[in-house]
Amino acid sequence: MREIAVEVRVTGRVQGVAYRAWARAVAASRGLRGWVRNRDDGSVEALVAGPEEAVTEMVTAMSEGPGAARVTDVFTTPADPASVAPGFEIRY
Structure with a gap:
């Protein structure tokens, strides 16, 4: 399967x-690489890479988020999967 990467806000x-x-838990369960962090403007930013189907599923899941979240919008931009390190981390 084709590998892709997306930047997500x-x-x-x-x-x-x-x-x-x-x-992080959802990405790890799908075998994805990348990171997630809070932005100063109150949004969350992530870089997600892996098999195209798993990345698409992750972006869909991110539009819901955990139970207490209330997601308004999810914006994606293509990225280079070769530039994404192994593992999935929370960045501060």
Whole structure:
């Protein structure tokens, strides 16, 4: 299967609701690489890489988020999968 990567920005009530920990767990369960972090503007930003189907599923899941989140929008931009390190981490 083809590998892809996307930069993702999620807006809404996504900070203070364990969104980053949730995203790391979901990404790890799908075998994805990348990272997730909070942005100063209140949104969450991520870089997600892996098999195309798994990345697409992750972006779909990110539009829902954990139970306490209230996602308004999810924006994606293509990225280079070769530039993404192994593992999935929370960045601070």
